[in-house]
Amino acid sequence: MSKLTGNIATCLCGSVKIRVTEINPKYTVCHCSSCRKWGGGPLFMVQCGTDVEFEGDDVIKEFDSSAWASRGFCSNCGTHLFSRFKKNGSYNMPVGLFPNTKNLEMSMQYFIDLKPSYYCFANDTPEMTEAEIYTHFASEV
Ligand SMILES: [Zn+2]
Ligand SMILES: [Zn+2]
Numbered sequence: 001m002s003k004l005t006g007n008i009a010t011c012l013c014g015s016v017k018i019r020v021t022e023i024n025p026k027y028t029v030c031h032c033s034s035c036r037k038w039g040g041g042p043l044f045m046v047q048c049g050t051d052v053e054f055e056g057d058d059v060i061k062e063f064d065s066s067a068w069a070s071r072g073f074c075s076n077c078g079t080h081l082f083s084r085f086k087k088n089g090s091y092n093m094p095v096g097l098f099p100n101t102k103n104l105e106m107s108m109q110y111f112i113d114l115k116p117s118y119y120c121f122a123n124d125t126p127e128m129t130e131a132e133i134y135t136h137f138a139s140e141v
Helices: 033-039 130-140
Strands: 003-010 017-022 026-030 043-049 052-055 060-064 069-074 080-085 091-094 105-110
Touching: 017 043, 017 091, 033 043
Parallel strands: 026 105
Antiparallel strands: 003 017, 017 052, 026 043, 043 091, 060 069, 069 080, 080 091
16 A cells, blocks of 8 residues: 555535545445445545544534445535445545545456446456455455
């Protein structure tokens, strides 16, 4: 993971400011139905670790989205802010929140078997199916 300093993200209305120490430029795409429902399309997420500071905690709403993670958003403007793993508290954040991140590279497509047929990416990446993901992460939940 590359160390970058001063990665600042804000929501659309500006009520929430996020400061992240580490961003992994190898971002992932998730095609699962929850992510597509949440964002209206496949979700592009960067790993941000646990060294994350928030301003505007009072407007951040967080809900339990699965057995292993919660999702957070700005209750003022609805901007999606993060997914947080319950096990280790690490954050994944939508890549679009960070306009100045360099060297971004699509590195994985999750739930490729749940991807609808009305879009596809030309990026050549590894892919995991639902069955492969549950097998792979079963030990970590
Ligand atoms: Zn907002
Ligand atoms: Zn997903």
